[in-house]
Amino acid sequence: MPVGALLHIQNIEVIYEKVILAVQDISLSVAPQSIVALLGANGAGKSTTLKAISGLASAQRGEIVDGRIEYQGNDITTTPPATLVERGLVQVLEGRHCFAHLSVEENLLTGGFVHNPSRHKLNQLLESIYHYFPRLKLLRKNLAGYASGGEQQMVAIGRALMSEPTLVLLDEPSMGLAPQIVEEIFTIIKNLRDEQGMSFLVAEQNAGAALRYADYAYILENGRISSEGDAEHINQSEVLLASYLAG
Amino acid sequence: MSFFFEVLLGGLLAGVMYSLVAIGFVLIYKASGVFNFAQGSMVLFAALTFVSLLERGISFWLAFVLTLLAMVALAWTIERWVLRKLVNRPPITLFMATLGLSYIIEGLAQSLWGAQVHGLDLGINDEPFEFQGMLLSQFDIFAACVAGVLVLVLSVFFNKTRTGIALRAVADDQLAALAVGIKLEKLWLIVWTVAGFVGLVAGLLWGARLGVQFSLSLVVLKALPVLIIGGFTSISGSIVGGLIIGASEKLAEVFLGAYIGGGIENWFPYMLAMLFLLVRPTGIFGERQIERV
Numbered sequence: 035m036p037v038g039a040l041l042h043i044q045n046i047e048v049i050y051e052k053v054i055l056a057v058q059d060i061s062l063s064v065a066p067q068s069i070v071a072l073l074g075a076n077g078a079g080k081s082t083t084l085k086a087i088s089g090l091a092s093a094q095r096g097e098i099v100d101g102r103i104e105y106q107g108n109d110i111t112t113t114p115p116a117t118l119v120e121r122g123l124v125q126v127l128e129g130r131h132c133f134a135h136l137s138v139e140e141n142l143l144t145g146g147f148v149h150n151p152s153r154h155k156l157n158q159l160l161e162s163i164y165h166y167f168p169r170l171k172l173l174r175k176n177l178a179g180y181a182s183g184g185e186q187q188m189v190a191i192g193r194a195l196m197s198e199p200t201l202v203l204l205d206e207p208s209m210g211l212a213p214q215i216v217e218e219i220f221t222i223i224k225n226l227r228d229e230q231g232m233s234f235l236v237a238e239q240n241a242g243a244a245l246r247y248a249d250y251a252y253i254l255e256n257g258r259i260s261s262e263g264d265a266e267h268i269n270q271s272e273v274l275l276a277s278y279l280a281g
Numbered sequence: 282m283s284f285f286f287e288v289l290l291g292g293l294l295a296g297v298m299y300s301l302v303a304i305g306f307v308l309i310y311k312a313s314g315v316f317n318f319a320q321g322s323m324v325l326f327a328a329l330t331f332v333s334l335l336e337r338g339i340s341f342w343l344a345f346v347l348t349l350l351a352m353v354a355l356a357w358t359i360e361r362w363v364l365r366k367l368v369n370r371p372p373i374t375l376f377m378a379t380l381g382l383s384y385i386i387e388g389l390a391q392s393l394w395g396a397q398v399h400g401l402d403l404g405i406n407d408e409p410f411e412f413q414g415m416l417l418s419q420f421d422i423f424a425a426c427v428a429g430v431l432v433l434v435l436s437v438f439f440n441k442t443r444t445g446i447a448l449r450a451v452a453d454d455q456l457a458a459l460a461v462g463i464k465l466e467k468l469w470l471i472v473w474t475v476a477g478f479v480g481l482v483a484g485l486l487w488g489a490r491l492g493v494q495f496s497l498s499l500v501v502l503k504a505l506p507v508l509i510i511g512g513f514t515s516i517s518g519s520i521v522g523g524l525i526i527g528a529s530e531k532l533a534e535v536f537l538g539a540y541i542g543g544g545i546e547n548w549f550p551y552m553l554a555m556l557f558l559l560v561r562p563t564g565i566f567g568e569r570q571i572e573r574v
C-alpha cells in the first residue's frame with residue numbers, strides 16, 4: 035500500500051443482484067490533497083466503483099464480494115454511507131440528484147445536518163459554499179428543480195461540501211454541461227483542493243477536461259483498470275485513443 | 282339560501298374529520314412511498330386504548346400521554362420488524378404488508394381491550410348553536426380548530442426544523458438523501474410516530490362522534506377519495522380534499538336526495554374521486570414532476 039494514502043482500494047469485485055458482475059480486481063489509491071481521475075466509457079464501471087467506496091452500492095442491491103477498501107487507514111468495506119459522511123467521505127451522485135422540491139438553500143442545508151452543527155455554524159458553512167459558488171446565493175430561495183443543469187451540479191457539489199469532507203467522490207460532474215461551465219466547475223474543485231486541502235476522486239467520460247485538472251488518472255475498461263499514471267503522462271500517451279476516450 | 286349555507290358549512294366542517302385521517306396517510310406516503318392501509322387500524326387502536334385507560338380511572342392527560350407512548354411503540358415495532366425488512370421491494374408488497382398489519386393491529390386491540398362499544402366523551406358540548414340564522418355543530422367547529430392547529434404545527438415542522446427538511450429530502454430522492462448522510466431508518470421511525478400522533482387525534486374525535494368500536498377502522502375508506510382529490514403527497518391537499526368531499530356529499534344528499542333517493546353520501550365521494558382520477562390523476566395538490574425544457 036502506498037504510504038500515507040487517504041483512500042486505498044485493493045482488488046475489489048462488485049456484483050449486482052447476486053449475479054451481475056460489474057467490476058473486478060479494481061485497485062486504486064488517492065493521496066491526500068490530490069485530484070484523481072477515474073476515466074472510462076459508458077458502462078465501464080466508474081459509478082459502481084464510487085458507490086462501492088461510499089457504501090451506496092448496497093442500496094442498489096450491489097455487493098462487494100471480494101477485496102478491501104481502506105480510508106484513513108481504517109477498513110470501510112462495509113461501513114454505511116451516513117457513517118462515512120460523518121468521517122469526511124462523501125459522494126456526489128451521477129446525474130446530480132438535487133432535491134427538486136426543496137429550495138437551493140434547503141438542499142445545501144441537508145448536507146450540513148450530519149454533524150448536527152449549531153445554527154451559527156450552519157450559517158457559516160452556507161456562506162463558505164456561497165463564497166465558492168456565488169451564483170447559488172442569488173438562487174437560494176428558488177426550487178432546485180427549476181435550476182439549470184450547471185446550477186444543479188453546483189447545488190449537488192455544494193450540498194456535499196456542507197459536511198466539511200476530506201474526500202469527495204464526484205461522479206461525472208461534466209455530464210450534459212457546456213464546456214465553459216465544465217471549466218468553471220473544475221476550477222472550483224482545484225481551488226477547494228488548494229485552499230481547503232480536500233481530495234477528489236472524479237469519475238469522467240470527458241477525459242480532456244478531467245486530465246487538465248487531475249494529478250493522477252486511472253482508466254477503466256470493461257470493469258477492470260487497464261492503465262494508470264500521472265495525468266500529464268496519460269494525456270500524451272496512446273491509451274486514451276485505445277479506449278475510445280480521446281476527443 | 283341560508284339553508285343552503287347551513288348545509289354547505291356543516292358539510293365543510295364534517296369534511297375536516299376526513300382530512301384528519303387523510304393526513305396520516307400523506308405523512309407516511311411522502312416519506313417512504315408506502316400506502317399505509319393500517320392507518321385506519323391505528324386510529325382505532327389509539328381511540329380504544331385511550332378510552333380503556335379512561336374507563337380504568339386514569340385522568341385525561343395521563344391517558345393521552347400513555348396512548349401516545351403506545352402509538353410510538355407500535356410505530357417502532359412496525360418500522361423495525363416489518364418495513365425495514367421490506368425496503369427496496371415493489372410498492373404492492375409493501376401495500377399487502379400494511380393490509381396484513383391492519384388486521385393484526387385490530388386483533389391486538391381487541392385482545393387487549395375487548396370488543397364492546399365504548400362511549401367517549403371529550404367534554405365538548407354538542408348542542409348546535411346559532412350563527413347568523415344557521416345551526417352549526419359545536420363539535421364540528423372544535424374538530425375543525427384541532428385540524429387547523431395540527432396543519433399549522435405540521436407545516437412549521439416540515440419547513441423550519443432540520444428533521445422536517447430531511448424528511449422532505451427523503452420524499453424527493455432517497456438515494457441522494459443516503460448520499461448526504463441522512464439516516465433513513467431514523468426518519469421513518471419519526472414519521473411513523475408523527476402518523477401515530479395524528480391517528481390518536483383523529484381517533485379521539487371520530488371516537489367521540491361515532492363511539493369507539495371496530496367499525497372505526499373503516500374511516501380509511503372515507504379517506505381514500507379525499508386522498509385522490511387532494512393528492513397523496515400534500516397535507517394542504519388533504520384539507521382541501523376533505524372540505525370538497527364533506528361539502529359535496531352533504532349538498533348532494535340534501536338537494537339531490539329528493540330526486541334520486543337518499544344514501545347518496547355513501548357513494549358520491551367515490552364517484553367524485555373517479556372523475557378526478559380521469560381528469561387530474563395527481564390530485565389538486567399532488568406533486569407533479571418538475572420538468573425543465
Ligand SMILES: Nc1ncnc2c1ncn2[C@@H]1O[C@H](COP(=O)(O)OP(=O)(O)OP(=O)(O)O)[C@@H](O)[C@H]1O
Pocket residue numbers: 050051054055056074075076077078079080081082083094095128239
Ligand atoms: N443497479 C444495477 N443493477 C444491475 N447492474 C448494474 C447496476 N448498476 C450498474 N450495473 C451494471 O454494471 C456495469 C457498470 O455500470 P456503471 O454504472 O458502474 O458504469 P459507468 O462507468 O458509471 O457508466 P456511465 O458512464 O454510463 O455512467 C454496467 O454493465 C451496468 O449495466
Ligand SMILES: [Mg+2]
Pocket residue numbers: 080081082128205206
Ligand atoms: Mg456512471
